[in-house]
Amino acid sequence: MPHLHIESFKPLTLPTRCGDVEFLFQADYKDDKEGALIATRYKGREFFLVHKKGDTKELLKSDKITRPSPNFILKHALLAYAECSGSVVLDSNVDNAPENTHLKTHDALKTIQFFADNFPREQEVRIEVGFGSARHLLHQAAANPEVLFIGLEIHKPSIEQALKQIVIQNLTNIMILDYDARLFLEFVPSNIVGKIYVHFPVPWDKKPHRRVISEDFLRESERVLCVDGTLELRTDSENYYRFALETFSSPAISRFDVRKNQEIAIVSKYEDRWKKMEKNIYDVTFTCETESPEPDMSGNFAFSSTPIATDALGRLSKETYKQEWGFIHVERIFRVGEDGGMLRLAMGSFDRPESTYVLVENGSARYFPSLPVRTSANLKAHILLDELLHG
Ligand SMILES: C[S@@+](CC[C@H](N)C(=O)[O-])C[C@H]1O[C@@H](n2cnc3c(N)ncnc32)[C@H](O)[C@@H]1O
Structure with a gap:
């Protein structure tokens, strides 16, 4: 997995643009010892870079859930962050190779x-x-x-x-x-x-x-x-x-x-x-011997417009909400800016859970970087999440 070891992490003032890469916002782990996620946009893909704190050196790498493909995109974003923040790179496995033309064309x-x-x-x-x-x-x-x-x-x-x-x-x-x-x-x-x-x-x-x-x-x-x-x-x-x-x-x-x-x-x-x-x-x-009807997949992933209370995320901390169709498990809570937050969730069916992030800012919520996959269990999990966020 591409990564850079850097001397010390230097946060950028976000949002900002470094050449052709945009850095959108930073989500900090609640525990200050851990680090942060940096929301990044490059070549139409949105994903997180991860900063992990360490005793002697710090790590910049990709987030597993949102990792972009092809790898070139991630490598380019890691190098752009290091360059724009003036980070000293101690060692890395990221080359500066140009985009693979097979993938590009x-x-x-x-x-x-x-x-x-x-x-x-x-x-x-x-x-x-x-x-x-x-x-x-x-x-x-x-x-x-x-x-x-x-x-x-x-x-x-x-x-x-x-x-x-x-x-x-x-x-x-x-x-x-x-x-x-x-x-x-x-x-x-x-x-x-x-x-x-x-x-x-x-x-x-x-x-x-x-x-x-x-x-x-x-x-x-x-x-x-x-x-x-x-x-x-x-x-x-x-x-x-x-x-x-x-x-x-x-x-x-x-x-x-x-x-x-x-x-x-x-x-x-x-x-x-x-x-x-x-x-x-x-x-x-x-x-297969039979014709099947189209499945009923009505519903969407919009959150209700009633403002979300500022303590709502804290109430969900590390909980698992089980239902007969599946579950929601709150894995992590992040701080975003002065009073925003972000959840990392596993949700959906027991067999096929999906990991996703939900950003909560100014009392409203949205999935980032992309909506969950439109499965029946995810649609049900979304309704439950909306209720939980709105108390
Ligand atoms: C043992 S390999 C077999 C590859 C190939 N079919 C062959 O016969 O050589 C199994 C492959 O399935 C992929 N795989 C495992 N779980 C998967 C999933 N849930 N969805 C898609 N691919 C999966 C793995 O990454 C791996 O490349």
Whole structure:
């Protein structure tokens, strides 16, 4: 993760602009020993830089929740902050390399907002979950130019690698999204997806709740798949295979099919490794048989206009509010300016919580830098949060 060690942190008077980077406001940890978040805008992306205090040197790095992609954006903002604040950089892993032109010139990298605003539906859609080295995704896209492939991945180096290859191979039918697949399906209109590939997902044997496959995921897959569309799980993990069989067996209407050691056209890096070790490979394929209605996703993320009391944030401190649809957990409270504040929250469904920030200034609240993902659990969590903030 790009970072700079600096001699001492020198706050800027905000808002301010340093060349082409804007620094908007600073949110200080309540505990003075910790440091601050600096809201930053560059190339249309808004995110936080993090200042962490230390005994001998201080750290400037990215915030995990809002971290921008590609990495170039973050590196440029870190260097801009250090330069404008006159910070002495002691050591760093941030080079001053120019923007990677592969990333600059293609438009395959999409944001979740792109899909939320207007989900592409002119052609058949296929989704690959956790594409890793992207061998399978690139192969499928080249072999099926009439199909739109959406590749989901949360590992940034894999995304950058895939983006380079998309430009090199001149593929125009792939969209890449840096997003958790478990949240993504709620954005997809019903009955438009031909295939969902889940190849060699992380088995998460010790934390099964983090697995991509779950009853919720299967229910959502069934909704977005067209009739005869398939969800294809391929795994080398006997545990995951058994877990998938159980999960796929639970909804009454599902139809699935199981194969062992089936050859497919393209072998991924993981598959290569398992084959050399002579491990068994399992395919569990679910076929959708029914048309589904569109989901009811009414509601929005606006806060009510009644002024929020100044002690409202203090009252929420480190609490967890559980409901049967999900929860809100207040992880952190920050100070912003004289009498503003900011919350860092985990909220939404138990399986797929979302981390987000809520800025409260002059008695009104807003999410920063972006609205939560429009899932039914997040919409419910928002209503609860609005009530909590307004006492
Ligand atoms: C074991 S690798 C397999 C990669 C590739 N499918 C292959 O067969 O080589 C699993 C990949 O899934 C990604 N991943 C894990 N959880 C994910 C999630 N919830 N949403 C999207 N991608 C995820 C990981 O970052 C990793 O690249």
